[in-house]
Amino acid sequence: MTEVERHSYDVVVIGAGGAGLRAAIEAREHGMRTAVVCKSLFGKAHTVMAEGGCAAAMGNVNPNDNWQVHFRDTMRGGKFLNNWRMVELHAKEAPERVWELETYGALFDRTPDGRISQRNFGGHTYPRLAHVGDRTGLELIRTMQQKIVSLQQQDYAETGDYEAKLKVFAECTITELLTDPATGAIAGAFGYWRESGRFILFEAPAVVMATGGIGKSFKVTSNSWEYTGDGHALAMRAGATLINMEFVQFHPTGMVWPPSVKGILVTEGVRGDGGVLKNSEGKRFMFDYVPDVFKGQYAETEEEADRWYTDQENNRRTPDLLPRDEVARAINAEVKAGRGSPHGGVFLDIASRLPAEEIKRRLPSMYHQFKELADVDITKEPMEVGPTCHYVMGGIEVDPDTAQSVVPGLFAAGECSGGMHGSNRLGGNSLSDLLVFGRRAGLGAANYVSTLSSRPAVRQADVDAAARLALLPFDPPEGSGQPENPYALHQDLQQTMNDLVGIIRKAEEIEQALERLVELKARMRRVVVEGHRQYNPGWHLAIDLRNMFMVSEAVAKAALMRTESRGGHTRDDFPQLDPQWRKTLLVCSSAADDELVPGVTVEPKEQEPMRQDLFELFDIEELSKYYTEAELAAHPDYRGAAAGSGDEAGKEEA
Amino acid sequence: MSYIGKFRVWRGDANGGSLEDYQVEVNEGEVVLDVIHRLQATQAPDLAVRWNCKAGKCGSCSAEINGKPRLMCMTRMSTFSEDETITVTPMRAFSVIRDLVTDVSYNYEKARMVPSFQPPKDLAPGEYRMQQVDVERSQEFRKCIECFLCQNTCHVIRDHEENKPAFSGPRFLMRIAELEMHPLDTADRRDLAQDEHGLGYCNITKCCTEVCPEGIHITDNALIPMKERVAGRRYDPVVWLGNKLFRRNRA
Ligand SMILES: Cc1cc2nc3c(=O)[nH]c(=O)nc-3n(C[C@H](O)[C@H](O)[C@H](O)COP(=O)(O)OP(=O)(O)OC[C@H]3O[C@@H](n4cnc5c(N)ncnc54)[C@H](O)[C@@H]3O)c2cc1C
Ligand code: SF4
Numbered sequence: 001m002t003e004v005e006r007h008s009y010d011v012v013v014i015g016a017g018g019a020g021l022r023a024a025i026e027a028r029e030h031g032m033r034t035a036v037v038c039k040s041l042f043g044k045a046h047t048v049m050a051e052g053g054c055a056a057a058m059g060n061v062n063p064n065d066n067w068q069v070h071f072r073d074t075m076r077g078g079k080f081l082n083n084w085r086m087v088e089l090h091a092k093e094a095p096e097r098v099w100e101l102e103t104y105g106a107l108f109d110r111t112p113d114g115r116i117s118q119r120n121f122g123g124h125t126y127p128r129l130a131h132v133g134d135r136t137g138l139e140l141i142r143t144m145q146q147k148i149v150s151l152q153q154q155d156y157a158e159t160g161d162y163e164a165k166l167k168v169f170a171e172c173t174i175t176e177l178l179t180d181p182a183t184g185a186i187a188g189a190f191g192y193w194r195e196s197g198r199f200i201l202f203e204a205p206a207v208v209m210a211t212g213g214i215g216k217s218f219k220v221t222s223n224s225w226e227y228t229g230d231g232h233a234l235a236m237r238a239g240a241t242l243i244n245m246e247f248v249q250f251h252p253t254g255m256v257w258p259p260s261v262k263g264i265l266v267t268e269g270v271r272g273d274g275g276v277l278k279n280s281e282g283k284r285f286m287f288d289y290v291p292d293v294f295k296g297q298y299a300e301t302e303e304e305a306d307r308w309y310t311d312q313e314n315n316r317r318t319p320d321l322l323p324r325d326e327v328a329r330a331i332n333a334e335v336k337a338g339r340g341s342p343h344g345g346v347f348l349d350i351a352s353r354l355p356a357e358e359i360k361r362r363l364p365s366m367y368h369q370f371k372e373l374a375d376v377d378i379t380k381e382p383m384e385v386g387p388t389c390h391y392v393m394g395g396i397e398v399d400p401d402t403a404q405s406v407v408p409g410l411f412a413a414g415e416c417s418g419g420m421h422g423s424n425r426l427g428g429n430s431l432s433d434l435l436v437f438g439r440r441a442g443l444g445a446a447n448y449v450s451t452l453s454s455r456p457a458v459r460q461a462d463v464d465a466a467a468r469l470a471l472l473p474f475d476p477p478e479g480s481g482q483p484e485n486p487y488a489l490h491q492d493l494q495q496t497m498n499d500l501v502g503i504i505r506k507a508e509e510i511e512q513a514l515e516r517l518v519e520l521k522a523r524m525r526r527v528v529v530e531g532h533r534q535y536n537p538g539w540h541l542a543i544d545l546r547n548m549f550m551v552s553e554a555v556a557k558a559a560l561m562r563t564e565s566r567g568g569h570t571r572d573d574f575p576q577l578d579p580q581w582r583k584t585l586l587v588c589s590s591a592a593d594d595e596l597v598p599g600v601t602v603e604p605k606e607q608e609p610m611r612q613d614l615f616e617l618f619d620i621e622e623l624s625k626y627y628t629e630a631e632l633a634a635h636p637d638y639r640g641a642a643a644g645s646g647d648e649a650g651k652e653e654a
Numbered sequence: 655m656s657y658i659g660k661f662r663v664w665r666g667d668a669n670g671g672s673l674e675d676y677q678v679e680v681n682e683g684e685v686v687l688d689v690i691h692r693l694q695a696t697q698a699p700d701l702a703v704r705w706n707c708k709a710g711k712c713g714s715c716s717a718e719i720n721g722k723p724r725l726m727c728m729t730r731m732s733t734f735s736e737d738e739t740i741t742v743t744p745m746r747a748f749s750v751i752r753d754l755v756t757d758v759s760y761n762y763e764k765a766r767m768v769p770s771f772q773p774p775k776d777l778a779p780g781e782y783r784m785q786q787v788d789v790e791r792s793q794e795f796r797k798c799i800e801c802f803l804c805q806n807t808c809h810v811i812r813d814h815e816e817n818k819p820a821f822s823g824p825r826f827l828m829r830i831a832e833l834e835m836h837p838l839d840t841a842d843r844r845d846l847a848q849d850e851h852g853l854g855y856c857n858i859t860k861c862c863t864e865v866c867p868e869g870i871h872i873t874d875n876a877l878i879p880m881k882e883r884v885a886g887r888r889y890d891p892v893v894w895l896g897n898k899l900f901r902r903n904r905a
């Protein structure tokens with residue numbers, strides 16, 4: 001029998017980023033004994049890196065903003081593949097969630113009349129992002145971290161124990177979810193302490209997954225080591241489904257030089273505050289890349305674009321602020337056409353657009369980052385930027401209102417959940433997503449737990465199996481052949497995904513990637529780690545690789561199946577948007593064929609049609625660019641297949 | 655452009671350890687953390703190190719490089735000559751867990767002792783109004799990435815474990831200042847700063863400010879004003895009297 005430290009909780013939240021912390025606050029405020037588990041120290045989760053801001057239609061800067069406009073922008077950004085109910089809840093609840101943070105002590109930048117200031121960002125019609133300079137994520141994390149401390153202080157006052165009802169288990173990694181074999185419901189979670197390597201078991205009827213993204217499966221990424229898709233893979237292994245895994249967002253502006261910082265993010269706030277993209281000829285090339293679906297919504301001349309920063313009523317926004325997928329593809333095309341910068345990117349120029357002092361005030365960490373890491377003074381020279389793997393739209397399929405997955409007791413929120421952002425996420429919509437659905441997941445879990453009459457039990461056999469799999473790299477099976485170094489295997493995986501399932505995809509390449517994944521998975525069995533269990537990063541990586549393989553397979557298989565281009569999924573061999581695909585979701589689940597790294601199966605599924613009142617928030621002309629003829633018939637302005645110019649546009653797109 | 659760099663890295667755990675010599679490839683534009691990662695990938699797979707963002711935003715990768723407290727991800731190799739031996743050791747003020755990873759739990763315990771933001775009772779969410787100039791003072795302190803380099807450097811605790819119970823260190827004295835300067839906070843932490851968090855131990859040497867990777871003016875903008883506030887409260891007879899008279903109302 002395995003030696004395991006045991007704990008019992010009502011709700012276990014896996015992840016201490018924005019989503020996890022908000023879920024934990026909610027669960028605890030509903031009386032649940034709550035544990036928060038995270039791989040890093042408390043306060044270091046990926047959310048600290050978010051720069052630009054948090055989208056919420058408060059209307060502080062432009063009073064015309066409201067939830068309907070935010071709803072429309074988000075659906076457009078996601079190319080209408082989004083789960084519309086999530087988009088609705090998000091647009092309606094985001095302002096309350098941001099205001100609530102002020103009651104926890106957050107200090108956002110202000111408008112002249114003392115309200116929360118809001119900035120422009122790609123795809124948002126009005127200035128909408130609450131922000132603190134370019135360190136908004138840090139403010140969110142610190143605010144919620146401090147809120148958790150304040151709840152612990154309340155508990156201390158009552159019980160003499162800070163951790164009586166809410167405890168953070170930092171530097172602790174969950175490797176497996178445990179379920180009740182009879183009902184499939186969540187019974188607990190198994191993991192290890194990074195510091196000691198000792199095992200830990202949480203017995204709990206509800207788990208909230210808030211583990212973030214998957215970027216570490218790609219070579220060039222803005223993501224940290226934590227982004228190994230653990231939540232995605234653990235949920236699949238526990239019987240949950242993932243949707244939209246083919247949609248991976250490549251942020252258009254990552255650093256490209258020096259090589260060691262390649263991929264580190266350059267916030268979209270640079271463009272929101274006036275920065276423009278230029279090619280090696282000094283041309284503002286984005287004007288040439290406004291796609292048909294956005295024609296008429298963006299400025300057509302540099303003069304109009306520049307006027308827009310000060311007068312948004314009478315001018316259209318600059319195409320530098322098109323949704324991210326469009327900008328990333330445009331940069332890719334410019335570089336391919338030989339008009340790139342010396343180190344294979346394009347130029348992002350803010351130096352010639354704002355006074356030096358203003359740049360330092362508005363974008364202090366960007367100034368710092370380029371100065372320190374690339375010896376570039378962004379107040380004097382343009383930056384060199386190129387696409388970097390940034391965000392996964394795909395994730396655990398959940399009920400929009402309760403955030404529960406198909407597994408009873410398993411909830412998910414934040415980047416590891418799927419549906420909200422459709423095929424492409426708008427900047428700023430993640431931080432607000434974390435708050436809105438983090439809260440809903442915490443609430444959903446609390447409600448679920450309070451209706452239970454008995455708690456599912458953890459089976460000892462499952463605990464033993466989880467322990468055995470975790471220890472495999474210390475003791476690979478006899479005669480398994482040439483030992484493998486986990487670092488080398490990880491590099492090969494990243495290279496494969498980057499080269500073959502990256503920003504522009506085609507069938508042969510994805511098929512090749514899938515073949516390579518099979519070979520790499522075979523090598524996975526031979527991974528051997530040196531040293532002992534105490535704080536051993538080689539071992540930690542070996543465990544994370546299991547998850548990266550499952551997630552990579554889900555991305556590749558779904559990408560192969562979706563024969564169209566939409567948002568964060570671009571197929572060279574199917575370059576058009578296909579209205580038939582708009583209503584189709586690809587659902588990934590575990591094939592349960594192998595205990596170490598199970599295969600992934602992908603099934604198409606019809607998306608639920610948008611509720612009528614929401615459908616009618618859009619003009620028929622716009623909808624006809626995305627929807628099939630049969631679907632359009634439900635719109636009150638529908639005039640039949642042959643009528644209206646919008647329908648022709650629809651056919652062109654198809 | 656690349657060369658073989660000479661590194662000495664502290665390896666060991668709570669029971670002791672030693673500096674180990676390594677020769678490792680260094681490429682153009684790299685930072686110390688890149689080289690540590692290459693060491694992990696090629697020669698020392700179990701070398702323990704904390705890091706997350708590799709962009710100076712999370713404050714995980716604190717260590718001492720040639721004796722100077724720094725973030726490994728923000729220390730460029732080009733600041734050293736190619737034949738220099740670069741010594742990387744864990745932060746000294748905290749006990750070692752393994753290699754470059756230290757036990758920073760002291761900081762989380764101190765954080766928990768600072769009474770949290772107390773919102774005004776009469777304002778509903780969405781009704782908060784504050785001027786930019788007023789929030790900027792606390793915003794400067796909220797740039798803190800909790801790298802704990804200032805804590806590691808402050809002489810009050812650097813080699814004086816015995817002062818830890820009475821002294822919260824610059825990071826958390828600054829947290830108190832941040833709350834005190836929050837335009838809408840309604841609590842008073844001045845006595846606590848002095849009595850529970852050891853503000854009096856600070857003799858404004860500014861060593862903490864010098865190592866802060868965020869360039870926060872910890873001493874000038876947080877600690878000194880905080881000392882003035884405490885002094886004002888303690889010795890100003892009017893404040894003292896008002897305090898006596900109104901204490902019951904506040905409790
Ligand atoms: C550089 C950068 C800038 C960004 N800027 C913006 C922006 O301006 N606006 C915006 O809206 N979005 C932005 N994003 C996106 C946004 O920051 C993320 O999508 C979001 O923070 C994810 O939050 P989360 O709560 O889902 O997960 P995270 O904050 O990533 O937290 C995940 C947590 O899960 C834990 N975890 C993971 N696996 C395990 C496991 N197996 N066991 C235990 N714990 C585990 C981790 O330790 C961590 O605590 C940015 C992203 C990046 C990378
Ligand atoms: S200024 Fe005060 S807190 Fe900072 S290092 Fe000196 S004594 Fe320590």
Ligand code: SF4
Nearest residue numbers: 798799801802804866
């Ligand atoms: S104040 Fe500066 S040095 Fe101290 S923990 Fe914060 S960021 Fe680090």
Ligand code: FES
Nearest residue numbers: 706707708713727
């Ligand atoms: S790794 Fe985040 S600060 Fe260095």
